[in-house]
Amino acid sequence: DAKTTQPNSMESNEEEPVHLPCNHSTISGTDYIHWYRQLPSQGPEYVIHGLTSNVNNRMASLAIAEDRKSSTLILHRATLRDAAVYYCILRDAASWGKLQFGAGTQVVVTP
């Protein structure tokens, strides 16, 4: 299975943008890039996903490199409620049911 690499932690000031990188150099053509986040003492929650094109939703934006070997999750204005572990996951369309979580990136937001 293709794996992802993320920094262990990132720090941001409140109301500033946060750019979370993810490397996935062995990504295959059928792998979707998914992002989940886990707030303290809660279950993971879906953030965004994409295949080739950049994606936007109310929570975040996903920028995907042209060669798809990396992507960046963008939180446009970090709030204290965005402090969480963010997971970048490759999800093969063929093995649809499986989500393989890595260690993720711990985002710390300071006021």
Add this chain to the structure above:
Amino acid sequence: DAGVIQSPRHEVTEMGQEVTLRCKPISGHDYLFWYRQTMMRGLELLIYFNNNVPIDDSGMPEDRFSAKMPNASFSTLKIQPSEPRDSAVYFCASSPLAGQVGSDTQYFGPGTRLTVL
């Protein structure tokens, strides 16, 4: 919808006892997943069901673990006998069928924190 419901939220038991964790998926969802989270191993998929049928149980650690889904609105994860190394947070998640609205997303419950003494 109330979301995925798990019970109990906390469970403390002694080594050797049987433990049963329960999950009610979101109504209408066809997929149900059981995960375990520990500091050492992170989040691991244990097993998942489609239409109440187990599809992949390759993540179940050993024969002491078993999972059932007797109907579309209920699933159990049982550990018998329990051991201290089973201490973890166990999450249940559900998802609609592929092609339906929201099918790209797994919706997680709040988890059950299990402590085996």
